[in-house]
Amino acid sequence: MSQWVQDLRRVLKACVAMGLPGYLGFLRHPRGSHVRTRVHGCPVTLRRDGPDLQVAVANLGKEFRCLDPHIPKDFNGVIIDAGAFVGTASLALARRFPQARVIAIEPSSENFALLSANIADTPRITAIRAALMPTGQRGARLQDRGTGGWGYTVVPAPDDAPATFLEEVPVITLAEVCDRVAPAQIGVVKLDIEGAEFALFDPPDPVLARTPLILAELHDRIVPGTRGAFDLFARRRPCIDTGGEKFLLLPDSARPSPGG
Secondary structure, eight states: OHHHHHHHHHHHHHHHHHOOOHHHHHHOOOOTEEEEEEEETTEEESSSSTTTHHHHHEEEEEEEGGGGGGGGTTTEEEEEEESSSSSSSHHHHHHHHOOOEEEEEOOHHHHHHOOOHHTTTOEEEEEEEEEEEEEEOOOOEEEEEOOGGGGOOOOOSSSSOOOEEEEOEEEEEEEHHHHHOOSSOOEEEEEOTTTTTTTHHTOOOHHHHTTTTTEOOOOOOSSSSSHHHHHHHHTSSSSEETTTEEEEEEEOSSSOOTTT
């Protein structure tokens, strides 16, 4: 698909999500500014430049409808949003499952500031500034692969592009999330952590292995072998390709879904 067609599709989706006046109003703000707007009826603050709007339109639109057949609307357990960016996925998940608790994990201090602002009026969302990694890591170096704020990674040597050091970031494991802030059942883990997912699949993280539903975006271009590690991790469980490098891993036949 040509670039202009992709750009046109993004504009049309934004117009549907915001209304034409809302979209034009967003564009009127100067580059580099933070804009308070509404996307699919949800109030959010987004950066005028970069991928924030594109991500918000997808997250707050239909991206998570793939979960609907597998989780009842009254699910009251915990959803982990790892790689929460500016919080629009967390808001979408909290809206979709109004009794669930959402844990938003994001390492970038810049992204985290926007995330915190966006979830301020949603007490069911708890934000943690950290990188999700396996046991044994005590800190990580966040790097920019040249793709902007949605592509920051803690992978030391990403395979797809040269990376520039941004900042040292704290690390948290899924076990520590359980101990600190999520004592209830974890029903869903959403992973969009730019290659760091490889280390959670190989070897299998024990908390992740017993999580009923996993929605993972796989970044084989950043860490070659990620898809193979995921396939091995998922070998006994049904898996749905939801598009855009995203895969939904369902419970095995012996394990109940988050619906009971």
